[in-house]
C-alpha cells in the first residue's frame with residue numbers, strides 16, 4: 275500500500291515566498307500523518323499572474339531545492355504540482371517530481387495550454403511524455419487541462435502507467451466536468467487517479483478544490499471539499515492487475531484499426 279496526501283491549498287497571487295512557507299508546513303503535516311507520496315496543485319507558488327510571470331521564474335529554483343531537502347530528509351516522494359520554469363524558448367507550466375532520495379526525476383511541461391485562462395499568450399507547451407516511476411511502480415503526471423485529452427492520457431496507460439496524477443487550478447463552475455472526466459480517465463484506463471486542485475480565488479476565478487483519489491474500477495475513495503485541507507488515501511499496487519484481469523481492455527484494444535482509420539464519405 276502507498277499512502278498518498280493531496281494538499282488542497284489556497285494560493286496568494288504572485289507571492290512565491292508566502293506560498294512556499296505555508297506549503298512547507300503542510301508537507302510536514304502530511305509527513306506526520308505517514309504519507310509517503312505528497313501531491314501539490316498547479317502553479318501553487320505564483321497562481322495565474324501570467325502577465326508578469328517572468329518576474330517570478332527566478333524564485334522557483336530555490337523553492338524546488340527546499341522541497342528536495344524535505345523529500346530527502348523524510349524519504350517521501352513529492353509530486354510538487356507545477357511551477358513556471360524559464361526555458362530557452364520561453365516559460366513552461368512544469369510538473370516537477372522529486373523522489374524519496376531528493377532527486378528531481380521528472381519535469382513534465384504541460385502539453386495542452388488552456389486558452390480560456392490565456393496560457394497560450396504567455397506560456398510554451400511541452401512535447402515530452404509524463405511517465406515516471408515511484409518505487410518501481412510506473413505512473414504518469416499531467417497538468418490540469420491535459421485531463422480533457424483522453425488519447426494523450428491513454429497513450430501513457432498503454433505504455434505502462436498504473437496511476438495517473440493530475441495537478442490543477444480548476445475553476446468551480448466546471449466541477450461537474452472535473453469529476454466526470456477524472457472518473458472516466460480511471461475507468462477507461464483501469465488506473466488509479468490522484469488529482470489535486472487548489473481552492474480560493476484569484477482576480478478572475480474561484481477554484482473548486484474537490485481533490486480526489488479514484489480506484490481503477492472508478493470508485494471514489496476520498497474526495498476534498500471546497501476548503502483548504504489535506505486529503506489522504508491509499509493505493510493498492512495489486513488492484514490495477516485485478517481490474518485489468520476482470521475486463522482485459524488492454525488485450526482487446528485494436529490499435530491497428532484505430533491507426534488505419536479512413537473516412538470514406
Ligand SMILES: NC(=O)CCC(=O)C(=O)O
Pocket residue numbers: 316388391417418419420422442443444445448451
Ligand atoms: N488550469 C487549467 O488548465 C484549467 C482547465 C480548466 O479549467 C478546464 O475546464 O479544462
